[in-house]
Amino acid sequence: MKKFISILSSAAIAAGMVSALAVNAADEAPSIYFTVDDKANGVETLKFGGIFVNTKENTSAIPCAMYIKDTSKKAGQIFVKATADESLKLTNLTGPIALYKGAPYKGFDTDDSMNLNVFENLNVVAVNYSNISSEKPMELNGENSDSYPLACFDAKFASDAAGGSYNLKVYSEGAYFSGIIARNGDGTFKEYDPSKNSKPLLINASDRKLGDINNDGKWDSVDVSGIMKEYTRQSAGKEGIFDGNQRAAADINGDGLVDAVDASNLLAYYAYLSGSGESSLNDFVKNRK
Ligand SMILES: [Ca+2]
Ligand SMILES: [Ca+2]
Incomplete structure (x- = not known):
């Protein structure tokens, strides 16, 4: 049922797009970014933002969060789907309330209200913040759009996952598109595809410690x-x-x-x-x- 609602509301938005008028070049395109909880065993956030995971030390799921960066604060509807390479399984999708004590937007107080979906066959987790009846942007709970995450989920390496680079990124294919609709408050709006302008989170997985290339337990x-x-x-x-x-x-x-x-x-x-x-x-x- 949840999946059906998601597709239905997406179709309604697509139909509404025909009347989109306003383009304000000064507005920065909203984007999505991801964080991981590097307190998990064997997980480190590196200097330039990439994540290092020692797959020998990390046997549990890695807690992840998804945020929207929307400096214009005009986001009125958000459909975001996230995916990762297959051996990095995305599971346990929840809203941000339990872990972060709030959602980015007012009126989304339960996991149900943000319409969470997991598409296991695609390794995709999806979250929708939609208020179709309004022409206005959604109202922020915090100071910024990323004061709270949009959603939380776990990423877990398969036991046979190969060492190498993995990406956690926005997914947007066919019926499973991602979109952010910015509203100007006067009925005009603009739709963005966050898969085009969001930076994937690089996750490097290795069976040895960071920097220990020959895996002899020393750095030399x-x-x-x-x-x-x-x-x-x-x-x-x-x-x-x-x-x-x-x-x-x-x-x-x-x-x-x-x-x-x-x-x-x-x-x-x-x-x-x-x-x-x-x-x-x-x-x-x-x-x-
Ligand atoms: Ca480097
Ligand atoms: Ca070494």
Whole structure:
């Protein structure tokens, strides 16, 4: 039944689109972003926002949250579907009330009111905030559109998930489209496809610790030179020789690249450890200028 309601309301919006008039170029397109709870075992948020997951240490689900960034505060209807690569299963979808004590918009006080849907075959979780009867934007509960998340869910790696990079992102295909409708308050509106302008969350999964490329339990010059060799090969247009677990462990700053910056960070950390430093590699890199 929930699925039916979702499709029905989506169709109603699509029909209404014909009368869309206003385009205000000054408005920044609303977008969606994701966070994970890095207090979960084996989960770290890296310097540039990517997430590192040690799949040996992390055997539980990773709590995730989905937010809307809407600086215009004009969002009147929100249909967002999120997906991840297949081996990163999205489950346990809930509204934000229980965990965050509030929803971004007024009038959405129960999980039912935000029309949550899980499409297991697509590995998609969906949330709708809709007030079809009104021409106005929805009213915020907090100061900003992302004072509270739109929804919460878990991401769990399959036991046979390969090491490598995974993306948590907005899904928008066919009948399962994602859309954000900004209302100007005078009956005019504009629809955005957040799958076009939202940044996926990079999740690097590895069976070893961050930076320990050869998985010997130490961070040293062997790991540094491993990264440099890989980077040199790639710079020369050759295929890398790292497997997925090594590549994930080598993107030390979480920018999606394995390059000289990662090697330099690791070299500095090696020196720091030799001087009896005690921070984790990730904390060390985050604090490094
Ligand atoms: Ca090592
Ligand atoms: Ca990097």
